[in-house]
Structures are given as C-alpha cells and as structure tokens.
Amino acid sequence: MARWEPNTRERLVRAAVELFAEQGYEATTVNEIAERAGGLTKTTFFRHFTDKREVLFAGQEIHNRIMSEAIAEAPESATPLEMIGLALDGLASSFTEDRRDIGRRLRTVIASSAELRERSASKRAALSAATAQALRARGVSELVADLAAELGARAFYGAFDRWTSSADARTLVEYAHEVFGELKTAMSSLK
Known part of the structure; x- marks a missing residue:
C-alpha cells in the first residue's frame, strides 16, 4: 500500500489489533503498527494517535x-x-x-x-x-x-x-x- 491511500486511521487500528492479537500488546511497537498499516511511518501514527494504547480506543x-x-x-x-x-x-x-x-x-x-x-x-x-x-x-x-x-x-x-x-x-x-x-x-x- 502506498502512503497516500485513504483510510489511514482505520488501517492503523486494524494493523494494531492484528499485531496485538498475534504478538501481544506489550511486545508490539508503534513502528510495527505503522509498517503493517501499509508502510506508514511512526510520525504518521502519531498524527492520528497519542500512543499505541489509544489506537484501540479510537x-x-x-x-x-x-x-x-x-x-x-x-x-x-x-x-x-x-x-x-x-x-x-x-x-x-x-x-x-x-x-x-x-x-x-x-x-x-x-x-x-x-x-x-x-x-x-x-x-x-x-x-x-x-x-x-x-x-x-x-x-x-x-x-x-x-x-x-x-x-x-x-x-x-x-x-x-x-x-x-x-x-x-x-x-x-x-x-x-x-x-x-x-x-x-x-x-x-x-x-
């Protein structure tokens, strides 16, 4: 997925839930979530969420x-x-x-x-x-x-x-x- 694709926030939520389910909340990093969401960056993640916990409560x-x-x-x-x-x-x-x-x-x-x-x-x-x-x-x-x-x-x-x-x-x-x-x-x- 290219970085410009729509629904960035939704993609980040889905990627986080998938990763948390696969490897646990504590073991998952923001970088991994951003990458799973389609090659996004940590900066993009933080434009949408204050921390990895908040991605689950969007x-x-x-x-x-x-x-x-x-x-x-x-x-x-x-x-x-x-x-x-x-x-x-x-x-x-x-x-x-x-x-x-x-x-x-x-x-x-x-x-x-x-x-x-x-x-x-x-x-x-x-x-x-x-x-x-x-x-x-x-x-x-x-x-x-x-x-x-x-x-x-x-x-x-x-x-x-x-x-x-x-x-x-x-x-x-x-x-x-x-x-x-x-x-x-x-x-x-x-x-």
Whole structure:
C-alpha cells in the first residue's frame, strides 16, 4: 500500500489489533503498527494517535457525540429511559457487521492487559458522563441523569460483548434492545 491511500486511521487500528492479537500488546511497537498499516511511518501514527494504547480506543469522542445528539434530538415528551433507548439505537446502529470481527479481537486484546482494561473502564466512564450531561441539558435531574446514563453504558457494553461473542445474524441494535430490556426488567424487580 502506498502512503497516500485513504483510510489511514482505520488501517492503523486494524494493523494494531492484528499485531496485538498475534504478538501481544506489550511486545508490539508503534513502528510495527505503522509498517503493517501499509508502510506508514511512526510520525504518521502519531498524527492520528497519542500512543499505541489509544489506537484501540479510537472513536470514543464519536460515540459520546452520537449518544449526546440522540438525547438532544429526542422528542420533548421522552422520558429519560426513552432518551437512553434512542441514544443506544443511534450508537449501536453506527457499528456495521464488518466491525464485529475487529471488536471480537479487540475484546481479547483488552482482556490480556491490565493497562488496556483500565483504559477501557475510563472510556466507559467517559461515555456515561457524556450521556449524563446530555440528559441534564434536557432538564433531567442530576441523580436520574447519572443513573440513566450508567444504565445506558451498561446496556451498550453488555450488548457489544454479546454481539462480538456470537456468530448469529443479529445486529448490535438487536442486542442493545435485548440487554436494555433485561436491565429495565431487573430494575423494576428492585421495588
């Protein structure tokens, strides 16, 4: 591949996941990732990512924005849980089937490293915080916004785990509906 080819960021992500799966996160260098991505340079890598850890968490700001925008665009009459449902639909629908395999490998790589598990937890907390902020902007009280946002993050990550663990034809949206429904049922049994 020539250096000028499009989708440099995506190529770097795919190369990193492949190399981390093959030889481990700690054993992989930025130079190896750049080379695997089509003969790119370390400088090109650092134009897109601050370090090799961040290559695995590309898109976090996009996920936060998708959830926040869906909440902002929800009907005035929507309850906090309905807004979370719409936000989950928006985020889950942004994951196409071709992302399932990379997601599967990504989960394995993250599970193998304490550093990556910590970063993954930070990403989940950031998604929850952005979601809660969007709910508060819609007039939802702080406590309700925080609880609803945590439920939304739990639903998304639970659905993502099921989707990447399965070989069936269901979409991430379908899994998100399933997990979100299970969580709402579990909440109602707390009374």
